[in-house]
Amino acid sequence: MTEEKFIHDSHTVLKFIKCYCDNEHFQSEKRTDSIKLNYNDKDLNLEMPYHLCARCEETLLYSYVKLQECPHDEKPSCRKCPKPCYDKPQWKHLAKIMRFSGIRFGILKIKKKIFDRFKKSA
Ligand SMILES: [Zn+2]
Structure with a gap:
Protein backbone atom coordinates (compact mmCIF):
# COMPACT_ATOMS: atom_id res chain seq x y z
CA MET A 1 0.00 0.00 0.00
CA THR A 2 1.11 3.58 -0.38
CA GLU A 3 2.60 5.57 2.46
CA ASP A 9 -5.19 3.77 8.14
CA SER A 10 -2.94 4.16 11.18
CA HIS A 11 -4.81 7.29 12.21
CA THR A 12 -8.17 5.73 11.52
CA VAL A 13 -7.46 2.81 13.82
CA LEU A 14 -6.28 5.19 16.53
CA LYS A 15 -9.37 7.33 16.18
CA PHE A 16 -11.69 4.36 16.68
CA THR A 32 0.36 9.39 26.93
CA ASP A 33 2.85 8.31 24.33
CA SER A 34 3.31 8.37 20.60
CA ILE A 35 4.20 6.10 17.74
CA LYS A 36 6.87 7.19 15.31
CA LEU A 37 5.38 6.14 12.02
CA ASN A 38 7.60 3.83 10.08
CA TYR A 39 6.72 1.91 6.96
CA ASN A 40 8.86 -0.50 4.93
CA ASP A 41 11.81 0.46 7.13
CA LYS A 42 11.37 4.06 6.16
CA ASP A 43 10.99 6.73 8.83
CA LEU A 44 8.00 8.79 7.78
CA ASN A 45 8.95 11.68 10.06
CA LEU A 46 5.54 11.64 11.62
CA GLU A 47 4.51 11.10 15.19
CA MET A 48 1.11 9.78 16.10
CA PRO A 49 0.42 10.78 19.71
CA TYR A 50 -2.09 8.81 21.74
CA HIS A 51 -3.64 8.82 25.19
CA LEU A 52 -5.03 5.41 26.06
CA CYS A 53 -5.36 2.84 28.82
CA ALA A 54 -2.93 -0.07 28.85
CA ARG A 55 -5.37 -2.49 27.23
CA CYS A 56 -6.19 -0.13 24.38
CA GLU A 57 -2.56 0.78 23.91
CA GLU A 58 -1.86 -2.89 23.40
CA THR A 59 -4.65 -3.11 20.84
CA LEU A 60 -3.35 -0.06 19.01
CA LEU A 61 0.20 -1.37 18.85
CA TYR A 62 -1.02 -4.75 17.69
CA SER A 63 -3.09 -3.21 14.89
CA TYR A 64 -0.25 -0.93 13.94
CA VAL A 65 2.21 -3.80 13.55
CA LYS A 66 -0.33 -5.76 11.52
CA LEU A 67 -0.81 -2.78 9.26
CA GLN A 68 2.96 -2.43 8.84
CA GLU A 69 3.21 -6.07 7.91
CA CYS A 70 0.28 -6.10 5.52
CA PRO A 71 1.75 -7.67 2.37
CA TRP A 91 -9.97 -9.65 15.65
CA GLY A 106 -22.53 8.19 13.38
CA ILE A 107 -20.69 8.97 10.21
CA LEU A 108 -22.18 6.49 7.85
CA LYS A 109 -19.60 6.79 5.16
CA ILE A 110 -16.66 6.08 7.42
CA LYS A 111 -18.62 3.49 9.31
CA LYS A 112 -19.30 1.51 6.19
CA LYS A 113 -15.78 1.73 4.90
CA ILE A 114 -13.95 0.80 8.07
CA PHE A 115 -16.44 -1.21 10.00
CA ASP A 116 -17.09 -3.57 7.10
CA ARG A 117 -13.52 -4.71 7.36
CA PHE A 118 -14.08 -6.04 10.84
CA LYS A 119 -17.66 -7.12 10.67
CA LYS A 120 -16.92 -10.64 9.51
CA SER A 121 -16.46 -12.35 12.83
CA ALA A 122 -18.12 -9.81 15.06
ZN1 LIG B 1 -9.04 1.72 27.00
Whole structure:
Protein backbone atom coordinates (compact mmCIF):
# COMPACT_ATOMS: atom_id res chain seq x y z
CA MET A 1 0.00 0.00 0.00
CA THR A 2 1.11 3.58 -0.38
CA GLU A 3 2.60 5.57 2.46
CA GLU A 4 -0.43 7.84 2.37
CA LYS A 5 -2.72 4.87 2.80
CA PHE A 6 -0.59 3.54 5.62
CA ILE A 7 -0.64 6.89 7.43
CA HIS A 8 -4.36 7.26 6.88
CA ASP A 9 -5.19 3.77 8.14
CA SER A 10 -2.94 4.16 11.18
CA HIS A 11 -4.81 7.29 12.21
CA THR A 12 -8.17 5.73 11.52
CA VAL A 13 -7.46 2.81 13.82
CA LEU A 14 -6.28 5.19 16.53
CA LYS A 15 -9.37 7.33 16.18
CA PHE A 16 -11.69 4.36 16.68
CA ILE A 17 -9.73 2.93 19.60
CA LYS A 18 -9.55 6.35 21.26
CA CYS A 19 -13.30 6.86 21.02
CA TYR A 20 -13.87 3.45 22.55
CA CYS A 21 -11.32 4.01 25.33
CA ASP A 22 -12.65 7.50 26.18
CA ASN A 23 -16.14 6.12 26.58
CA GLU A 24 -15.61 2.66 28.01
CA HIS A 25 -12.43 3.11 30.03
CA PHE A 26 -12.78 6.68 31.26
CA GLN A 27 -12.01 5.53 34.78
CA SER A 28 -8.84 3.70 33.81
CA GLU A 29 -5.45 5.25 34.14
CA LYS A 30 -4.24 6.50 30.76
CA ARG A 31 -0.81 6.69 29.29
CA THR A 32 0.36 9.39 26.93
CA ASP A 33 2.85 8.31 24.33
CA SER A 34 3.31 8.37 20.60
CA ILE A 35 4.20 6.10 17.74
CA LYS A 36 6.87 7.19 15.31
CA LEU A 37 5.38 6.14 12.02
CA ASN A 38 7.60 3.83 10.08
CA TYR A 39 6.72 1.91 6.96
CA ASN A 40 8.86 -0.50 4.93
CA ASP A 41 11.81 0.46 7.13
CA LYS A 42 11.37 4.06 6.16
CA ASP A 43 10.99 6.73 8.83
CA LEU A 44 8.00 8.79 7.78
CA ASN A 45 8.95 11.68 10.06
CA LEU A 46 5.54 11.64 11.62
CA GLU A 47 4.51 11.10 15.19
CA MET A 48 1.11 9.78 16.10
CA PRO A 49 0.42 10.78 19.71
CA TYR A 50 -2.09 8.81 21.74
CA HIS A 51 -3.64 8.82 25.19
CA LEU A 52 -5.03 5.41 26.06
CA CYS A 53 -5.36 2.84 28.82
CA ALA A 54 -2.93 -0.07 28.85
CA ARG A 55 -5.37 -2.49 27.23
CA CYS A 56 -6.19 -0.13 24.38
CA GLU A 57 -2.56 0.78 23.91
CA GLU A 58 -1.86 -2.89 23.40
CA THR A 59 -4.65 -3.11 20.84
CA LEU A 60 -3.35 -0.06 19.01
CA LEU A 61 0.20 -1.37 18.85
CA TYR A 62 -1.02 -4.75 17.69
CA SER A 63 -3.09 -3.21 14.89
CA TYR A 64 -0.25 -0.93 13.94
CA VAL A 65 2.21 -3.80 13.55
CA LYS A 66 -0.33 -5.76 11.52
CA LEU A 67 -0.81 -2.78 9.26
CA GLN A 68 2.96 -2.43 8.84
CA GLU A 69 3.21 -6.07 7.91
CA CYS A 70 0.28 -6.10 5.52
CA PRO A 71 1.75 -7.67 2.37
CA HIS A 72 -0.83 -6.34 -0.09
CA ASP A 73 0.09 -3.66 -2.59
CA GLU A 74 -3.54 -2.79 -2.98
CA LYS A 75 -4.71 -3.35 0.55
CA PRO A 76 -8.14 -5.00 0.44
CA SER A 77 -10.62 -4.39 3.21
CA CYS A 78 -9.57 -6.71 6.02
CA ARG A 79 -12.90 -8.47 5.85
CA LYS A 80 -12.23 -9.57 2.30
CA CYS A 81 -8.62 -10.42 2.87
CA PRO A 82 -7.64 -13.87 1.52
CA LYS A 83 -5.08 -14.20 4.32
CA PRO A 84 -6.37 -12.50 7.47
CA CYS A 85 -3.46 -11.80 9.78
CA TYR A 86 -5.25 -11.02 13.03
CA ASP A 87 -5.46 -13.58 15.78
CA LYS A 88 -9.05 -14.50 16.40
CA PRO A 89 -9.39 -12.92 19.88
CA GLN A 90 -7.77 -9.69 18.72
CA TRP A 91 -9.97 -9.65 15.65
CA LYS A 92 -13.09 -9.97 17.76
CA HIS A 93 -11.91 -7.35 20.17
CA LEU A 94 -11.17 -4.86 17.41
CA ALA A 95 -14.49 -5.65 15.74
CA LYS A 96 -16.19 -4.67 18.99
CA ILE A 97 -14.25 -1.41 19.14
CA MET A 98 -15.04 -0.59 15.52
CA ARG A 99 -18.72 -1.27 16.03
CA PHE A 100 -18.89 0.79 19.21
CA SER A 101 -17.00 3.78 17.84
CA GLY A 102 -18.69 3.56 14.46
CA ILE A 103 -22.04 4.01 16.12
CA ARG A 104 -20.70 6.84 18.25
CA PHE A 105 -19.35 8.73 15.29
CA GLY A 106 -22.53 8.19 13.38
CA ILE A 107 -20.69 8.97 10.21
CA LEU A 108 -22.18 6.49 7.85
CA LYS A 109 -19.60 6.79 5.16
CA ILE A 110 -16.66 6.08 7.42
CA LYS A 111 -18.62 3.49 9.31
CA LYS A 112 -19.30 1.51 6.19
CA LYS A 113 -15.78 1.73 4.90
CA ILE A 114 -13.95 0.80 8.07
CA PHE A 115 -16.44 -1.21 10.00
CA ASP A 116 -17.09 -3.57 7.10
CA ARG A 117 -13.52 -4.71 7.36
CA PHE A 118 -14.08 -6.04 10.84
CA LYS A 119 -17.66 -7.12 10.67
CA LYS A 120 -16.92 -10.64 9.51
CA SER A 121 -16.46 -12.35 12.83
CA ALA A 122 -18.12 -9.81 15.06
ZN1 LIG B 1 -9.04 1.72 27.00
